[in-house]
Amino acid sequence: MLCIAILLMSGLQIFNAHPRLYWGDTGNEGDPALFEIYAEEQLEGPPIGWTKIGNRIFDTTGVLGVFTDIDGFLSGRAFPYWITLPSTQNLAEGRRWHFFFAWLFVINIFVYLIYGFARRHFQRDIAPSGADLRSIGRTILDHLKFTRARGEEAKRYNVLQKLTYIAVIFVLLPLMIVTGLSMSPGVNAAAPFLPELFGGRQSARTVHFVSMLLIVLFVIVHILEVFISGVFNEMRSMITGWFAIRPERGDSKGSKP
Amino acid sequence: MTRKLLTRRSALTGLIGGGSGLLLSGCERIVQIPGALSMLESAEQLSQHGQRLVLRQTTPLAREYPRSEISKNFKANGTTRPQSEDYARLAMTQFADYRLKVDGLVARPLELSLAQIRELPSRTQITRHDCVEGWSAIGEWTGVPLSTLLQMAGLGNGTRYIVFHCADNLAGQGLYYESIDLVDAYHPQTIMAYAMNGQTLPIPHGAPLRLRVERQLGYKMAKYVMRIEAVESFAAMGRGRGGFWEDQGYEWYAGI
Numbered sequence: 001m002l003c004i005a006i007l008l009m010s011g012l013q014i015f016n017a018h019p020r021l022y023w024g025d026t027g028n029e030g031d032p033a034l035f036e037i038y039a040e041e042q043l044e045g046p047p048i049g050w051t052k053i054g055n056r057i058f059d060t061t062g063v064l065g066v067f068t069d070i071d072g073f074l075s076g077r078a079f080p081y082w083i084t085l086p087s088t089q090n091l092a093e094g095r096r097w098h099f100f101f102a103w104l105f106v107i108n109i110f111v112y113l114i115y116g117f118a119r120r121h122f123q124r125d126i127a128p129s130g131a132d133l134r135s136i137g138r139t140i141l142d143h144l145k146f147t148r149a150r151g152e153e154a155k156r157y158n159v160l161q162k163l164t165y166i167a168v169i170f171v172l173l174p175l176m177i178v179t180g181l182s183m184s185p186g187v188n189a190a191a192p193f194l195p196e197l198f199g200g201r202q203s204a205r206t207v208h209f210v211s212m213l214l215i216v217l218f219v220i221v222h223i224l225e226v227f228i229s230g231v232f233n234e235m236r237s238m239i240t241g242w243f244a245i246r247p248e249r250g251d252s253k254g255s256k257p
Numbered sequence: 258m259t260r261k262l263l264t265r266r267s268a269l270t271g272l273i274g275g276g277s278g279l280l281l282s283g284c285e286r287i288v289q290i291p292g293a294l295s296m297l298e299s300a301e302q303l304s305q306h307g308q309r310l311v312l313r314q315t316t317p318l319a320r321e322y323p324r325s326e327i328s329k330n331f332k333a334n335g336t337t338r339p340q341s342e343d344y345a346r347l348a349m350t351q352f353a354d355y356r357l358k359v360d361g362l363v364a365r366p367l368e369l370s371l372a373q374i375r376e377l378p379s380r381t382q383i384t385r386h387d388c389v390e391g392w393s394a395i396g397e398w399t400g401v402p403l404s405t406l407l408q409m410a411g412l413g414n415g416t417r418y419i420v421f422h423c424a425d426n427l428a429g430q431g432l433y434y435e436s437i438d439l440v441d442a443y444h445p446q447t448i449m450a451y452a453m454n455g456q457t458l459p460i461p462h463g464a465p466l467r468l469r470v471e472r473q474l475g476y477k478m479a480k481y482v483m484r485i486e487a488v489e490s491f492a493a494m495g496r497g498r499g500g501f502w503e504d505q506g507y508e509w510y511a512g513i
Binding site: 006014015017018020025026027028029030031085086087090091092093095096097099100102103183184185186187188189190192201202205 | 284285288294296297298299300301303304308311312315317318319320322326328330331332385387388389390391392393394395471472473474502505506507508511512513
């Protein structure tokens with residue numbers, strides 16, 4: 001989690017050095033961008049921060065493009081100081097943080113994957129069973145109605161959880177690593193097929209950014225879910241494996257006094 | 258309605274900002290601790306040795322592209338025209354009086370005119386230029402392989418790095434310089450380029466001569482190269498980190 005937070009914040013620092021995304025092998029100012037954040041000076045009044053996604057453009061003054069900086073003055077960077085590492089524009093130091101924690105992260109996820117397979121955690125708890133897949137419709141409905149799992153069912157991951165975890169662990173996180181490597185000119189020379197997988201180096205940069213957004217979304221939803229279903233119980237179960245099931249009314253049949 | 262939206266947004270921003278702010282101030286305090294930044298910098302060694310492990314074995318070439326892929330829009334970054342009088346004088350005569358010096362730990366120091374350099378066997382390559390900022394552009398470069406110059410000069414024993422001394426004084430912070438090790442110096446795509454996209458190298462892109470090191474980032478590829486020096490160590494130059502941007506905190510090994 002700390003790793004991901006630091007990778008995210010230093011990554012946004014790196015993005016700020018060139019806050020535009022392209023498709024293909026090349027891309028530069030003057031080339032069409034899929035996504036960009038920029039400040040536009042006004043003849044009168046403060047500058048406007050624009051965020052452009054495809055052909056649509058949004059005024060994001062205050063948060064993206066133009067914001068009140070840590071010193072109280074307006075700044076024209078893409079992502080604001082409170083979410084970049086370091087908080088000031090400093091690409092060199094951002095890269096130092098990013099690559100150190102990228103190595104830590106790779107080692108971390110490698111150990112986790114080996115452990116998960118060796119202890120059969122993935123096979124037992126995360127791979128969805130046939131019954132799981134058949135219950136997908138009901139589970140989606142339950143989620144939409146905010147009906148929570150009860151009793152024994154609450155101990156296991158439900159099918160949506162399982163599919164999401166598979167997507168994050170086996171798709172998004174490895175994708176972050178592979179797209180990251182695809183941006184390295186040294187790795188590109190050794191493995192030219194890497195950037196080609198994504199349609200070029202700039203495409204890999206774009207995919208890196210989009211998977212980052214999806215991982216952030218996952219983390220936010222994950223934290224919200226933990227809050228909804230009881231922080232203490234969930235945290236205890238994550239760390240120790242103990243999970244208490246609240247006895248429910250109506251479960252006590254046959255024990256009438 | 259708008260009021261509610263605004264307050265919700267600012268509340269959310271505040272919440273996230275508060276959390277990351279805590280992490281930020283923590284991280285920024287950590288970097289103040291002597292040794293912490295150099296711990297972060299140790300990742301460079303991992304990246305360098307990891308890549309070299311692969312790159313040294315097989316000496317792969319950086320990808321070369323067809324002419325149709327050449328970027329129409331190739332940004333000239335950093336200095337676009339050195340300010341010194343000496344350089345202006347050279348430029349005025351299309352660098353007729355330019356002499357490239359090759360010296361340091363060499364058996365036969367060289368002084369070569371542009372005409373002499375153009376007569377040497379050349380290599381033309383269409384490659385992608387990746388800037389540390391994040392953008393990329395494809396260009397065609399023609400020049401003399403650095404290995405040819407080093408063989409002519411005869412590298413002395415004990416040479417570990419090749420240093421490039423340039424004519425530009427970027428942001429008034431001292432003359433630009435760069436260094437590479439012998440693995441990259443002898444790589445076939447490492448050339449001293451005097452032409453770009455079939456034309457004489459334009460001044461914004463480093464005329465009369467610039468370095469191309471295709472498996473690293475753009476800042477390694479020194480422009481306006483005046484002198485090539487073979488050294489054992491670059492510790493005594495600049496702030497001792499091996500290059501202009503390296504002295505500002507960037508990685509010496511820019512293969513990542």
